Amino acid sequence: MTAVSNIPTAYPVPLHWDGEALDIIDQRALPQAERRLRLNTCADVADAIRALAIRGAPLLGIAAAYGLVLAAREGKLAQGGALLRAARPTAVNLPRTIDRCVAVVAASTDSPEATLLAEAQRLVNVEVNASDGITRHGASLLACARTIMTVCNTGALGTGHRGTALGIIIRLAETGPVTAICCETRPLLQGARLSSWELSRHGVAATVIVDSAAAALMRTLPIDAVVVGCDRLAANGDLINKIGTYGIALAAAAHGIPFIAAVTRSSIDAATPSGDDVEIEQRDPGEVLDLVPGVAALPGVTALNPAFDVTPARLITAVVTEAGVVRHASDPRTARLSETTDRAGL
Numbered sequence: 001m002t003a004v005s006n007i008p009t010a011y012p013v014p015l016h017w018d019g020e021a022l023d024i025i026d027q028r029a030l031p032q033a034e035r036r037l038r039l040n041t042c043a044d045v046a047d048a049i050r051a052l053a054i055r056g057a058p059l060l061g062i063a064a065a066y067g068l069v070l071a072a073r074e075g076k077l078a079q080g081g082a083l084l085r086a087a088r089p090t091a092v093n094l095p096r097t098i099d100r101c102v103a104v105v106a107a108s109t110d111s112p113e114a115t116l117l118a119e120a121q122r123l124v125n126v127e128v129n130a131s132d133g134i135t136r137h138g139a140s141l142l143a144c145a146r147t148i149m150t151v152c153n154t155g156a157l158g159t160g161h162r163g164t165a166l167g168i169i170i171r172l173a174e175t176g177p178v179t180a181i182c183c184e185t186r187p188l189l190q191g192a193r194l195s196s197w198e199l200s201r202h203g204v205a206a207t208v209i210v211d212s213a214a215a216a217l218m219r220t221l222p223i224d225a226v227v228v229g230c231d232r233l234a235a236n237g238d239l240i241n242k243i244g245t246y247g248i249a250l251a252a253a254a255h256g257i258p259f260i261a262a263v264t265r266s267s268i269d270a271a272t273p274s275g276d277d278v279e280i281e282q283r284d285p286g287e288v289l290d291l292v293p294g295v296a297a298l299p300g301v302t303a304l305n306p307a308f309d310v311t312p313a314r315l316i317t318a319v320v321t322e323a324g325v326v327r328h329a330s331d332p333r334t335a336r337l338s339e340t341t342d343r344a345g346l
């Protein structure tokens with residue numbers, strides 16, 4: 001990105017407009033390789049989004065804005081918008097950015113390409129400020145927490161700046177030792193691959209667990225809080241996030257562990273009444289079956305591969321946005337947020 005502020009270089013820059021094309025880190029190759037791709041067309045951007053080379057709700061919005069710059073250059077703005085919109089259905093950032101870009105072009109007297117480039121840059125700055133605000137408010141809310149569970153990847157790779165949930169953990173680690181329990185996040189392992197990579201760049205202790213160990217470890221480890229990101233927050237407060245989040249929220253409630261949602265305002269969707277009204281992306285069954293050689297070839301065996309789930313608002317202790325923290329008034333777990341423990345990591 002062009003205008004990332006003076007944060008430490010340990011934060012990766014997942015995409016950047018090089019003046020002609022979109023230069024990205026191919027997130028599929030991490031952590032083994034820091035491979036970069038140059039996306040020259042809007043179709044390239046849509047493909048990269050579909051394939052999860054670019055991912056994370058705020059970054060999807062930014063990528064879509066640059067994708068539209070390329071579409072405008074190709075003279076195919078409407079087709080480009082449709083292509084990007086269809087790339088992934090669940091994060092509200094994608095359609096929101098496309099709708100806004102179309103409206104901004106309609107209202108501008110400049111060329112569509114120049115207008116969209118300025119709009120993409122504005123969106124980068126919005127997300128930079130969102131990351132700054134969320135991590136500041138979140139680190140203050142969780143000042144007493146030392147062992148924190150998280151899901152998927154919600155760091156710089158998903159936002160372009162400090163991040164949301166992972167950014168809070170990294171910021172908290174600036175004040176004392178912190179251990180991040182990273183759910184591996186099947187089937188594409190964003191937690192095991194990407195969050196552990198980001199945390200190690202910052203020197204923050206990361207413990208990767210299989211997703212199915214989350215509840216069991218809440219019984220046995222001193223987990224102070226769970227912090228997750230968001231692809232869409234519905235009007236009733238339901239949280240739509242990476243598959244597995246709902247189960248972890250249920251387990252956290254059963255164990256009295258605070259469950260915090262870190263949500264950029266760009267992912268809040270007041271026009272959608274509840275989580276039940278959100279389209280959940282269903283991905284290729286091969287992403288599940290191909291992990292075990294031979295399974296896909298067995299007769300009669302298939303897979304379900306929903307990429308996201310809905311966590312009802314009642315399971316969420318607090319929502320952190322760049323504007324501040326909203327606590328669930330009747331959630332007794334809010335008291336635990338101000339408990340000081342003497343536990344330093346595991």
Ligand SMILES: CSC[C@@H](O)[C@@H](O)C(=O)COP(=O)(O)O
Binds near residue numbers: 154
């Ligand atoms: C700050 S990123 C927030 C969410 O987009 C994140 O929690 C998530 O679920 C990402 O899913 P992904 O499928 O990797 O795009």
